[in-house]
Amino acid sequence: MKCTKCGRDAVYHARYEGKFYCHKHFNEMVESKVKQTVRKYGLIKRGDRIAVGVSGGKDSVVLLHILHKLSQKFPFEIIAITIDEGIAGYRPESVEIAKKNAKMLGVEHRIYSFKEYIGFTLDETVNIMGSFEKGERVGACSYCGVWRRWLLNYAAQDVNADKLAVGHNLDDEVQMFLMNIMRGDVARLGRTGPYYEVIHEGLVPRIKPLREVPEKEIVLYAVLNNIEVDFSECPYAVEAFRAEIRDWINEMEEKHPGTKYQILRSYDKMFPLLAKAYAHRDLNRCKICGQPTTGEICKACSFKLQVQEKAKEKGITFRIE
Template sequence: MAPALCAICKTERANIKRPKNHARVCKGCFLTLFEEEVHHTIVSSNLFYPGERVAIGASGGKDSTVLASVLKTLNERYNYGLELVLLSIDEGIKGYRDDSLETVKRNAVQYDMPLKIVGYDELYGWTMDQVVETIGKKGNCTYCGVFRRQALDRGAKMLDIKHVVTGHNADDVAETILMNLLRGDMGRLARSTNIVTGDDSSDVKRSKPLKYAYEKEIVMYAYHKKLDYFSTECIYSPEAFRGTARALIKQLERIRPSAILDILRSGEDMARLVPGESASSCGCKGKSKPPAATAAEDDGGIGGCGSNGAASGNEMAAMEKQLRENEAAEELEVDVSKLSLAGRAAESETDGAVPLKTNKNSKPVTRQTLGNCKRCGYMSSQEVCQACMLLEGLNKNRAQIQI
């Protein structure tokens, strides 16, 4: 049997099966498609402006390493005019972060980018090893997450940079959506779907250029580009609640490859229902596609940002037809054609601004208003930011131990 040819170029042997849509492509087309999809996300969402200084949150892992590599490539290919800087956070985890920082230092040389390293001990007077020694492994990821987010912003301010990009991928966003859905926290769910958090008036804004990129495809891109990255997981992460959400999503992905992007899109739709919150996503809203994707659409290639690989838009119609033809499923069918046209028109006019239905015992979703922490000056929706509250508890524990 002759080897299958790439669905894109039709000439090279297809040696890669894309996890997001199972399209069979060659190595060269895969790398180009991946880069073009990230470019599409950047351009359609207006993430950057010419001459902007941008800090890349670099951990040495696959996501941030691929992000740095792709941004360097696209910056040169499309003349974004960006000044890119690597910003790393040293949490103080021996045997993990100290090794990964060596990878970041090599990346700084390989990509010819300046590197700034900011440590927890420098900012907070604590390392994560000391935090875990004090509180144990349960809940330690909460401390690290809060400290890390603030450390990235503080590091950016040290560099006089107002825009930080992070390597959060589609799997990460889907996990966060699922976690907040399980917690019933619609406010955070709405904010977690945003591709950009903050704006030009904020001290530091953040964006996620890899928001629609599958984790498996990021690994494949790093492998085929022969990138230098650190692959060891954090020694404290197995205790995190996120691990449970990740395991569930991986099970769903095995059954339905598009499940990750389906969850992501569902999260964006739910975010639009939250009063006072405005969800941001890919600016194309499914109307446009990367050039390489358009050429490949008929051959099982990719659609636009967040596409699950079937860009025709006829999936639901085909599914309904199949159900109607299946006599055994007749009782389960819903005739959507009988829905009120007036109701549809009203829904269209409100543009998704439907009030969120809640039960009598549910808490109202309040809009987050940012100010500044009265202790450290960091932006916060409370008088005292969460990092300062956590530090207060840690310092009390330290004082009691010393006594």
């Protein structure tokens, strides 16, 4: 097939809009979606310092490349941040890839590890809290998610960033939306959406410039442009429910092209109402770490205390910062 715009050989068929794209026009299309998302919601302002969370995976690396490209034309700065959770056989490789990409683009890069800032790696946490083989595993993903969120916010403040950009793509957004609907957790949908709101001075606003780009297009963008990304998956990730939702949405998209965008549009229309009803506006400072929380002690600190307690119980000693 031929590119709808220029007639050259097409590399991609966007079924949801019935168009074909050559390599050049595919790049332009993906980059312009990011630009439009940023512009539509005013995600980046002149002079902003944007921390980009780069795991080394396809989404965050492509995000880094596209924001870097945009920053050549618009006056804003970027700095890459990588969280090292301490997962043997997975993290070291992806951290390397994040490092290489940042270096290649000439973007400043900092690494923040669980070991240094929380006290234990994720592997150590899993060992302390139970044995996976014995079925005692206590949701590595819960600890990881809470600590990563905490550390990303810490890191973003540490590098004096105005905003934190994360690599959520269209598929992630749609999955997250439907998962929360199916769990009845509508409140969560009011806390993160198409645009950010400053709700606390200690909370760096998160932006998602890739939320209108389908996962497929991110993969193709990386491949076509020879961008090195890590395609391996976290060994702890066993989100069965998310996988079911993902397969189901993909099936619907196959039968009814454009479904993902329609779901996203529905979310975007509901978001202002949800944010008004559910966004936390009265946050305290955690008594231990000082980060914003609804209670007295934040979730990250209470998890940390839990793990320390359990380690003591089991007589496991290790270095704690």
